[in-house]
Amino acid sequence: MDDVRYPLLSLSRLRMGTDGNGVTTLVAGAGCPLHCRWCINGRLLRDPQPERITPEELLERVKVDDLYFRATGGGITFGGGESLLHAEFIRRFRELIPAEWKVSAETSLAVPEEQLLTVLCAVDLFIVDCKDMNEETYRRYTGGEFSLMESNLRLLLRTAGPERLFVRVPRIPEYNTEEDQGRSADKLRKMGVTNLELFEYVIREKNGPVR
Numbered sequence: 001m002d003d004v005r006y007p008l009l010s011l012s013r014l015r016m017g018t019d020g021n022g023v024t025t026l027v028a029g030a031g032c033p034l035h036c037r038w039c040i041n042g043r044l045l046r047d048p049q050p051e052r053i054t055p056e057e058l059l060e061r062v063k064v065d066d067l068y069f070r071a072t073g074g075g076i077t078f079g080g081g082e083s084l085l086h087a088e089f090i091r092r093f094r095e096l097i098p099a100e101w102k103v104s105a106e107t108s109l110a111v112p113e114e115q116l117l118t119v120l121c122a123v124d125l126f127i128v129d130c131k132d133m134n135e136e137t138y139r140r141y142t143g144g145e146f147s148l149m150e151s152n153l154r155l156l157l158r159t160a161g162p163e164r165l166f167v168r169v170p171r172i173p174e175y176n177t178e179e180d181q182g183r184s185a186d187k188l189r190k191m192g193v194t195n196l197e198l199f200e201y202v203i204r205e206k207n208g209p210v211r
Helices: 042-046 055-072 083-096 113-119 135-142 146-159 178-191
Strands: 006-016 023-029 051-053 075-079 102-107 125-129 165-171 196-200 202-204 208-210
Touching: 006 055, 006 083, 023 055, 023 083, 051 055, 055 075, 055 083, 075 083, 083 102, 083 113, 113 146, 125 146, 135 146, 146 165, 146 178, 165 178, 178 196
Parallel strands: 023 075, 075 102, 102 125, 125 165, 165 196
Antiparallel strands: 006 023, 006 051, 202 208
16 A cells, blocks of 8 residues: 655644534644635745654544543544645545544645545535635635636535535635625525635734634
């Protein structure tokens, strides 16, 4: 079997209410196809020097919180960065962990469809940051391809179902308004999204937003 490794930037333990249900550990990884202006990890994502670990090595580090995960219905959340760039790692990691642990993935869905299909049965909750559902606003803010994100979102709704999606809709200073945010939420609901969070980026110029 080839050596699949994860570009680990940080581990954040004992999180509650921010990365899925129960007590979670956030596993932040390097790499992202987008170029968002207010990215909180922009410097690390542009010039990362991460540690590259195997699924087995990650399990050794996070299993210390096994009891918390089992007792609260929590587990591991992959973030970054774009977590689904590392879809094969996530799939293999899922095969190693106790069945009671939950796996969540924070994602912009700016990845090839194949990456999404690889993790479809390995991820319990997809936490989607859609940025904005207006194509022009999305392109200006992210530099990415709106149609790819939208297509992947529709694929998730069809295959995983809305109960496994949590979609975050930001108010982005200098890029959209509250009215735009509301229109994005309306479009998402019409697509079938049922779990939504509307929030605002709080900007710190040197470090990006507090989300």
